[in-house]
Amino acid sequence: MELDGETVMAGARDTVASLLLGSVAPDRYRRSAASGHPRAPLCMMGVCFECLVEIDGQTNQQGCLVRVRDGMRIRRQIPEAGRS
Amino acid sequence: MTALDLLIVGGGAAGLSAAGVARAMDVSVELLDERPALGGNFFAGIGERTDGVGAFGPDYARGRALLNAAGAAKLSTATLAWRLERDGRAFALGEEGPVRSIAPKRLLIATGAMERPIPIPGAILPGVMYAGAAQLMLKTANVAPSGRCVLVGSGPLLLLLAKQLLDFGVVPSALVETTPRAGFAAVLQGLPAALNSPDLLRKGLALQRAIKRARVPWHRHVTGVSLKGGERVEQVVFTDAKGRNQSIQADLVLLHDGIIPNDHVTRQLGCKESWNAAQHCFSPVIDQWGETSLPGIFAAGDCTGIWGAQAAELSGKIAAIEIGRQLGCIDQQERDRKAREPLLKLKRQRAFRPFLEARFPPSLARAEQAAADTVICRCENVTAGEIRSAVAQGATGPDQLKSFTRSGMGPCQGRSCAMALAEIMARELACGVQAVGRHDIRPPLKPLPLGKIGAAQVALETVP
Amino acid sequence: MSARSRSGVEFGVIGGGLVGAAVAYGLMRKGRQVALFDEGDVAFRASRGNFGLVWAQGKGDKLEDYAPWAREGAAMWGDFAKELTASTGVDLELEQRGGFVFCADEVALQARAEIMERLYKRSGLQFEVMRPAQIARFMPGVSANFAGATYTDEDGHANPLKLLRAFHAALAANEGSLRRGARVDRIEPLSGGGYRIATAESTVECGSVVLAAGLGNILLAKCLGVTLPIKPMRGQILVTERYEKVLSVPSENVRQTQDGTFLLGGSWEDVGYDTSTTFDVTRDIAALVVRYFPFLEKVRLVRSWSALRILAPDNAPIYDEIAPGAFLVTCHSGVSLAAIHADRVAGWISAGSIPKEAAAFSLNRFTEADRREYAVG
Structure with missing residues (x-):
């Protein structure tokens, strides 16, 4: 699959959040739209909304609830990844 | 509309158990779970493990049988029930396809538990997670944390996680326990019941031995915990039992202070709830079968109060049996016969809880004591100080507070802050948490795209 | 044993929503001694469901005198907001760019x-x-x-929640002006003039009373023998997640707030006192706004809620002195008219009578048929 335009490999049981936690430093996971501060997954059980990520063009998806799929396009919601 | 007998929301211990029992009575069942795989928190990953149950033991392996029995039901994973009606109707959305409307004869809510939110300084820093998150990653993806990992907080699950990490070959840098010294009277109160469950007591002691054997630095009766760091967490700072200030370097901090019901669904429905002082949480009011204040709508498992996975399995079973009776599959006599044993076992399971509740009161998640700059609402970035000033400016209840500060208005709709808001407000207004309550939960239960909702017109019309 | 406290006040304003708070704030600004009775969280609180438009266009459709009044109300908003923000530090997020x-x-x-x-x-x-x-x-x-x-x-928008907060903050800063959690059960005239306002905890005597309790005015007016032709009209509102700032002006169905969220609304339902939301209306609003703004298709709905508009037969406000020293102020445009309520309407009440030029807004404009149809209290 694709993470910010680069090809990455993931385990079959990875969620988007667990893939990202293994691929990028936690302070590079996302930035909060409200405060601008870096934030990263907290609960991994769908409660906290700290794992938000863009998947296949749809922003603000809970990365911990979405299983990785072949060909999936994931974008981090940080300015460096092309989003404000 | 389809003539479904029973819709279950949540595929953990309670939901799976209810699905299996209901199917065995020939009740038609659909189960919705927003996660990609079934099992809830306790049995997370059970259906996909090819390498045995590893360190998680026979209690965890039990999930296989529940999953098999539930297999006779229609199981819809990665499917969000985003709006529920008081007549039991549900609106659901999967990863693909349109919004569906489901009109079951009975509805069972089995949404389990969540970590008690912990609003301490620095908890919003990347690199801070809940203990349950680490445990879920062990269970679902066989991923153990790397780097310096510090466990902070209180509760049996924190000790259990320490043990599970050790079994995975990860030695935590430290265990920083905020559990207060056991109040003698409090422990005595729960002890007789606890002694009736010697295996549970033995499990607890075995955990402690394993942690000591691994020589994990263990700081007990710690207070004043805060997490420090710039862009990510770097240090855990606290006052130890002797009153000395300590600081421990950390790459990953795992927080835990017990669990509370994940009761968003019953709240959106407007089920009557009550304050559980012993567990320090709100929970929906249910009768012995699990029926809520809304006729035909049931709740089972930890979303009704924290009793553990085995109790959840039993309460799911009990609810399914009564639902079978209400739908005419069995008569009252048969219901009572089927329910006798699970009701007894459930009582025994619950008997151990007062001991744990007395031993592990909330000690880290004390929002009413939060410093002014501590973030309470993570989504909208609202601090304890801003909340206090809104109360001073006339916010008299949780809904007014929400509209004054935006706390609870973000995508999580207050899952992370509702309890903390109630605790802060209760302190400021000098009343009880139960008198303050929590703000209303509005549909949708989780955000979903407008296009999916707007297009639902067509989809609904074509449902037979 | 009675533990009721007694205290006197010049003006008792009943209703802590935008209308009551605006009048109380205005009276306070004019140096009057005010007590605002706020029922608190349990109130229907139409203010919390307000869409936030500061709006003149289209108002007066059924009562033409309302048209210049609404226009003047919008024109006064800028100075009003400056003053309120200066005294409370609360930014009302006012934009009047069309x-x-x-x-x-x-x-x-x-x-x-x-x-x-x-x-x-x-x-x-x-x-x-x-x-x-x-x-x-x-x-x-x-x-x-x-x-x-x-x-x-001339139209625009503001943040109704911030406006309510600012009013409450201004009143809370003035000892005794804001009575919290005080649901008024009844009002009764005193023999020597003035009124007694009774809540569950206390009674307060006041020289003049202002009925500004939204739909609660129906029962309060009844205490004084007056039947009001107002009824609830439900509106459902949707709010989305934050989005980059794209809309610089609002419309009646869609506006983007300064936070970046979109507020979506515009439903009108005559369903009594039911404040629930419905799937059908949620879907219809979503479908309509996606038709107008296709990019909203992928933007997420975060919450939906409903509130009850307080509607008179001609959709216009009612200002009247329904008994000597008892003033009625009711409308469904608590934001648009906030400035003019705090200034002009509070001025009339402060002076003790509603002037002739406001006669068009009095109760006697309604026919018997209006009253029968709308008296649902």
Whole structure:
């Protein structure tokens, strides 16, 4: 699959959040739209909304609830990844 | 509309158990779970493990049988029930396809538990997670944390996680326990019941031995915990039992202070709830079968109060049996016969809880004591100080507070802050948490795209 | 044993929503001694469901005197907001850079333009009829999938929650002005003039009383033997997640707040006191706004809620002295009229009578048939 335009490999049981936690430093996971501060997954059980990520063009998806799929396009919601 | 007998929301211990029992009575069942795989928190990953149950033991392996029995039901994973009606109707959305409307004869809510939110300084820093998150990653993806990992907080699950990490070959840098010294009277109160469950007591002691054997630095009766760091967490700072200030370097901090019901669904429905002082949480009011204040709508498992996975399995079973009776599959006599044993076992399971509740009161998640700059609402970035000033400016209840500060208005709709808001407000207004309550939960239960909702017109019309 | 406290106050204002708070704030500014009785969280609190438009266009459709009043109310907002923000530190997020009312088809647009033309003659409010291509200059991303809209450059929007907070903050700063959690059960005239206001905890005597309790006014007015022709009209509102700032002006169905969220609304349902939301209306609003703004398709709905508008038969406010020293103030435009309520209406009440030029807003404009149809209390 694709993470910010680069090809990455993931385990079959990875969620988007667990893939990202293994691929990028936690302070590079996302930035909060409200405060601008870096934030990263907290609960991994769908409660906290700290794992938000863009998947296949749809922003603000809970990365911990979405299983990785072949060909999936994931974008981090940080300015460096092309989003404000 | 389809003539479904029973819709279950949540595929953990309670939901799976209810699905299996209901199917065995020939009740038609659909189960919705927003996660990609079934099992809830306790049995997370059970259906996909090819390498045995590893360190998680026979209690965890039990999930296989529940999953098999539930297999006779229609199981819809990665499917969000985003709006529920008081007549039991549900609106659901999967990863693909349109919004569906489901009109079951009975509805069972089995949404389990969540970590008690912990609003301490620095908890919003990347690199801070809940203990349950680490445990879920062990269970679902066989991923153990790397780097310096510090466990902070209180509760049996924190000790259990320490043990599970050790079994995975990860030695935590430290265990920083905020559990207060056991109040003698409090422990005595729960002890007789606890002694009736010697295996549970033995499990607890075995955990402690394993942690000591691994020589994990263990700081007990710690207070004043805060997490420090710039862009990510770097240090855990606290006052130890002797009153000395300590600081421990950390790459990953795992927080835990017990669990509370994940009761968003019953709240959106407007089920009557009550304050559980012993567990320090709100929970929906249910009768012995699990029926809520809304006729035909049931709740089972930890979303009704924290009793553990085995109790959840039993309460799911009990609810399914009564639902079978209400739908005419069995008569009252048969219901009572089927329910006798699970009701007894459930009582025994619950008997151990007062001991744990007395031993592990909330000690880290004390929002009413939060410093002014501590973030309470993570989504909208609202601090304890801003909340206090809104109360001073006339916010008299949780809904007014929400509209004054935006706390609870973000995508999580207050899952992370509702309890903390109630605790802060209760302190400021000098009343009880139960008198303050929590703000209303509005549909949708989780955000979903407008296009999916707007297009639902067509989809609904074509449902037979 | 009775533990009731007794205290006297010059003006008792009943209703802690936007209307009551505006009048109480205005009275306080004029140096009057005020007590505002706020029922608190359990109130219907239409203010929390307010869409946040500061709006003149279209108002007065059924009572033409309302048109210049609404226009003046909007014009006063700028100075009013400055003053309120200066004293409370609460930014009201006011923007008055124009506003649109969308019309799906030509027939609706034609009818709308005729109303606007008629109201222009009464109030002088200038307007334009715009086609989607013109609207796109103000609202990038708008579709071409509808007939057009009417536009005025005097309309705008503000944050109704911040406005309510600012009023409460201003009153809370003045000892004794804000009575929290104080649901008024009844009011009764005192023999020597003035009124007694009774809550569960206390009774307060006041020289004059202001009924500004929204739908609660129905019962309060009854205490004084007056039947009010007002009824609830439910509106459902949706709010989305944050999005990059794209809309610089609001419309009646869609506005983007300073936080970046979109507020979506515009439903009118006559369903009594039911404050629930429904799937059908949620879907209809979503479908309509996606038709107007296709990019909203992927934007997420975060919450939906409903509130009850307080509607008179001609949708216009009612200002009246329903008994000596008992003033009625009710409307469903608590934000648009906030400035003029705090200034002019509070001024009348402070002076002790409603002047002749406001006679058009009195209760006696309603017919017996209006009263029968609307008296649902």
